[in-house]
Amino acid sequence: METIPTNEERLAKLEGMGCSRKRYEDPRFIQGKGNYVDDVKMPGMLVGVMVRSPYAHARIKSIDTSRALAHPGVYAVLTAEDLKPLKLHWMPTLAGDVQAVLADGKVSFQNQEVAFVVAEDRYIAADAAELVEVEYDELPAVVDPMKALFPDAPIIREDIQDSKVGAHGVRTHPNHIFTWDIGDKDKTDRAFDNAEITVKQDMIYQRVHPCPLETCGCVASYDKIRGDLTVYITSQAPHVVRTVVGMLSSIPESKIRIISPDIGGGFGNKVGIYPGYVCAIVASIVLGRPVKWIESRTENLTTTAFARDYHMTGELAADKDGKIKALRVHVTADHGAFDACADPSKWPAGMFHVVTGSYDIPNAFVSVDGIYTNKCPGGVSYRCSFRVTEAVYLIERMVDVLAQKLGIDKAEIRFRNFLRKDQFPYQSALGLEFDSGDYEPALRKGLAAIDYPAMRAEQAAMRADPTSETLMGIGICTFTEIVGAGPSKSCDILGIGMFDSCEIRVHPDGSAIARMGTISQGQGHQTTYAQIIASEAGIPASLIKVEEGDTSTAPYGLGTYGSRSTPVAGAAIARASHKIREKARKIAAHLLEVSPDDLEFDLDRFVVKGAPDQAKTMKEVAWAAYNNVPEGMEMGLEAVDYYDPPNFTYPFGAYLCVLDVNRFSGETKVRRFYALDDCGTRINPMIIEGQIHGGLTEGFAVAMGQQLTYDEAGNVLGGTLMDYFLPTSMETPHWETDFTVTPSPHHPIGAKGVAESPHVGSIPCFTAAMVDAFAHLGVTHMNMPHNSFRVWQQSHALGIDQR
Ligand code: PCD
Numbered sequence: 001m002e003t004i005p006t007n008e009e010r011l012a013k014l015e016g017m018g019c020s021r022k023r024y025e026d027p028r029f030i031q032g033k034g035n036y037v038d039d040v041k042m043p044g045m046l047v048g049v050m051v052r053s054p055y056a057h058a059r060i061k062s063i064d065t066s067r068a069l070a071h072p073g074v075y076a077v078l079t080a081e082d083l084k085p086l087k088l089h090w091m092p093t094l095a096g097d098v099q100a101v102l103a104d105g106k107v108s109f110q111n112q113e114v115a116f117v118v119a120e121d122r123y124i125a126a127d128a129a130e131l132v133e134v135e136y137d138e139l140p141a142v143v144d145p146m147k148a149l150f151p152d153a154p155i156i157r158e159d160i161q162d163s164k165v166g167a168h169g170v171r172t173h174p175n176h177i178f179t180w181d182i183g184d185k186d187k188t189d190r191a192f193d194n195a196e197i198t199v200k201q202d203m204i205y206q207r208v209h210p211c212p213l214e215t216c217g218c219v220a221s222y223d224k225i226r227g228d229l230t231v232y233i234t235s236q237a238p239h240v241v242r243t244v245v246g247m248l249s250s251i252p253e254s255k256i257r258i259i260s261p262d263i264g265g266g267f268g269n270k271v272g273i274y275p276g277y278v279c280a281i282v283a284s285i286v287l288g289r290p291v292k293w294i295e296s297r298t299e300n301l302t303t304t305a306f307a308r309d310y311h312m313t314g315e316l317a318a319d320k321d322g323k324i325k326a327l328r329v330h331v332t333a334d335h336g337a338f339d340a341c342a343d344p345s346k347w348p349a350g351m352f353h354v355v356t357g358s359y360d361i362p363n364a365f366v367s368v369d370g371i372y373t374n375k376c377p378g379g380v381s382y383r384c385s386f387r388v389t390e391a392v393y394l395i396e397r398m399v400d401v402l403a404q405k406l407g408i409d410k411a412e413i414r415f416r417n418f419l420r421k422d423q424f425p426y427q428s429a430l431g432l433e434f435d436s437g438d439y440e441p442a443l444r445k446g447l448a449a450i451d452y453p454a455m456r457a458e459q460a461a462m463r464a465d466p467t468s469e470t471l472m473g474i475g476i477c478t479f480t481e482i483v484g485a486g487p488s489k490s491c492d493i494l495g496i497g498m499f500d501s502c503e504i505r506v507h508p509d510g511s512a513i514a515r516m517g518t519i520s521q522g523q524g525h526q527t528t529y530a531q532i533i534a535s536e537a538g539i540p541a542s543l544i545k546v547e548e549g550d551t552s553t554a555p556y557g558l559g560t561y562g563s564r565s566t567p568v569a570g571a572a573i574a575r576a577s578h579k580i581r582e583k584a585r586k587i588a589a590h591l592l593e594v595s596p597d598d599l600e601f602d603l604d605r606f607v608v609k610g611a612p613d614q615a616k617t618m619k620e621v622a623w624a625a626y627n628n629v630p631e632g633m634e635m636g637l638e639a640v641d642y643y644d645p646p647n648f649t650y651p652f653g654a655y656l657c658v659l660d661v662n663r664f665s666g667e668t669k670v671r672r673f674y675a676l677d678d679c680g681t682r683i684n685p686m687i688i689e690g691q692i693h694g695g696l697t698e699g700f701a702v703a704m705g706q707q708l709t710y711d712e713a714g715n716v717l718g719g720t721l722m723d724y725f726l727p728t729s730m731e732t733p734h735w736e737t738d739f740t741v742t743p744s745p746h747h748p749i750g751a752k753g754v755a756e757s758p759h760v761g762s763i764p765c766f767t768a769a770m771v772d773a774f775a776h777l778g779v780t781h782m783n784m785p786h787n788s789f790r791v792w793q794q795s796h797a798l799g800i801d802q803r
């Protein structure tokens with residue numbers, strides 16, 4: 001007789017939630033067996049290259065494509081004139097604006113798409129692109145959003161120059177996109193009028209770019225005989241691409257197949273629809289041959305989806321003990337030449353209103369103005385679920401500024417203002433409902449981990465020593481994130497609610513295939529999704545095949561960004577697993593000739609209550625599902641779930657950073673970085689740790705070096721990795737990670753998203769530490785990036801850079 005495995009053995013075999021199961025994906029990635037878009041090669045495939053504008057703002061007087069067309073190996077050169085008859089020279093953006101696919105009479109940012117050259121191969125296409133002769137008439141450019149609102153500023157969008165109302169309400173200037181107000185202005189103003197103390201700080205969150213290792217691209221293949229369009233694409237939201245392509249082309253969605261194969265990092269960069277995709281699709285339809293388009297690094301850095309460019313002013317009102325009474329914020333948001341924000345919510349500044357942070361702030365008012373400038377369009381959530389990193393940066397900076405003004409310790413002021421555990425679910429003054437949190441123990445753990453009192457004592461000693469070449473800074477960030485877009489009442493893309501989905505089919509041998517509407521870009525969904533099913537349906541993770549990213553097989557879903565896969569698809573996976581389990585229970589009851597209520601689910605089997613030797617395993621049930629089901633039941637064992645979450649999830653964390661700054665050179669060394677994260681129920685602790693390392697490294701990159709700078713004429717300075725900071729293992733500090741577990745009350749398995757938290761939480765922490773190094777000299781804020789030159793400038797301004 002077969003010996004029944006022990007509980008431990010069965011649990012180990014399942015590799016369910018909580019297990020640091022090794023990543024299923026890694027053998028293929030490590031051995032170079034991944035399959036990325038640029039790996040796709042089709043018979044007869046042509047390659048397209050963009051002709052781009054050297055000017056930030058210019059009228060196009062003429063485009064002469066004849067020399068390019070005459071070049072051997074060239075098949076087509078598309079311009080706006082060619083797209084006009086198809087009504088494809090402009091396309092809708094995800095933010096309710098329109099964007100030129102190929103410049104229509106005018107260019108509005110440097111490297112804007114002007115023509116698309118299709119040729120035998122990439123070299124020929126690039127050579128021919130040089131032969132396209134474009135005559136420009138340069139116009140004055142404006143790159144500063146404040147100056148864009150001057151009465152005599154150059155008008156960027158002549159196409160909508162006279163419209164007084166845009167997608168998000170009234171426009172007050174031709175370069176003004178919207179004003180978005182939220183909160184109670186009168187109450188907030190009154191709280192400020194009556195406050196014992198107020199503080200105010202301006203800050204700039206610089207323009208940055210997500211910079212995934214793989215640039216954007218696609219291979220479009222139109223089959224003229226069948227009328228089918230297949231597109232391999234670097235998309236974080238393949239189903240959305242299918243819907244948009246359907247809308248633009250009038251091809252029914254049933255004849256469009258969008259496939260996101262392996263993706264070499266997304267980070268928000270691959271949410272939007274870019275002109276290159278549209279041009280490749282049009283070229284394939286026109287030429288009847290597959291057409292590939294892959295961006296160069298410079299094209300990626302300078303033309304696809306930037307992030308931030310938020311110019312913020314924060315104000316806090318408080319009493320003398322540092323208890324916050326009100327928050328007031330104004331933001332000037334530079335959206336570039338077209339409003340192409342990949343914002344999953346109905347709010348034009350995304351989830352910025354999470355800006356009250358981890359604190360009990362009774363009154364708040366926020367106003368955001370969106371502005372056009374002669375810069376690249378975009379506005380994506382570079383590792384933050386959209387404008388959350390901006391919000392967290394603002395509130396964390398403001399709390400520090402207040403502490404400094406009052407002479408209260410920066411940890412102590414947080415304890416005085418934290419939301420208490422018993423206040424959840426908490427209605428914020430800006431209308432959000434924070435699901436769960438427990439902030440105080442998290443910060444206490446962090447303070448103990450770095451021995452905060454000892455650090456402050458060391459800092460005091462250094463400050464007292466006039467010969468010390470080092471300035472020591474201690475940064476604290478106690479952030480609350482908002483992830484998991486989202487409830488369809490507040491989140492949609494082009495009118496489609498932001499649900500997500502899962503479909504599970506169990507085979508006769510007890511193995512299974514599962515498909516979801518999300519798409520991994522390196523997060524390891526194939527590993528972790530199987531773990532959820534393992535725990536919830538009792539099928540070993542190693543027997544579950546997880547597939548995402550092919551619209552012809554996966555159920556409709558809104559994709560992966562905004563750390564939404566766990567909060568939304570993860571919930572659908574759990575619920576689909578429960579449906580499987582409940583059908584299996586009935587089959588097991590039938591096999592055991594008992595009532596379903598007499599059965600208990602035990603890891604991987606159903607056991608008769610009170611008779612532990614009478615059981616049916618999921619494997620046995622799976623076989624029976626195909627030959628011996630209760631009368632009246634359909635055969636098979638499969639389930640589908642579409643999940644529209646009731647709320648977002650609110651992961652949080654406590655981060656601490658200790659920095660040593662050389663006041664003569666501005667060089668900085670991160671001595672300690674401690675990150676405690678709470679994402680509720682943890683599915684794979686090892687993957688979470690990897691996600692946190694990645695997010696912290698990108699946070700380090702943004703805080704210490706990343707910036708897309710423009711000169712007055714609108715030239716992008718630093719559109720290559722020589723200038724744009726991408727940290728390697730050489731620059732990256734050592735990370736210390738920790739956690740607490742506060743489950744989400746509304747998520748079926750209590751899980752919250754985690755992937756963006758480390759990015760959102762670390763950036764203000766680095767700035768806080770940097771400012772803290774200079775705080776005793778009266779400095780309250782320093783704008784990022786904190787590279788050596790800029791830090792030295794601060795030192796120099798204070799006159800402490802000389803020996
Ligand atoms: N509690 C929990 C949570 C979570 N998890 C895990 O972790 C991960 C993540 O998750 P999440 O948080 O949910 O998220 P997702 O959705 O998946 O993802 C997204 C993210 O993710 C991140 N990470 C990463 N990684 C990699 N590798 N790559 C990439 O790209 C990336 N990206 C980035 C980003 S940026 Mo945005 O897009 O900006 O919005 S958003 C983002 C997965 O695997 C999961 O399963 C676990 O375990 N547990």
Ligand SMILES: [Cu+]
Pocket residue numbers: 380381382383384385386387388389390
């Ligand atoms: Cu964002």
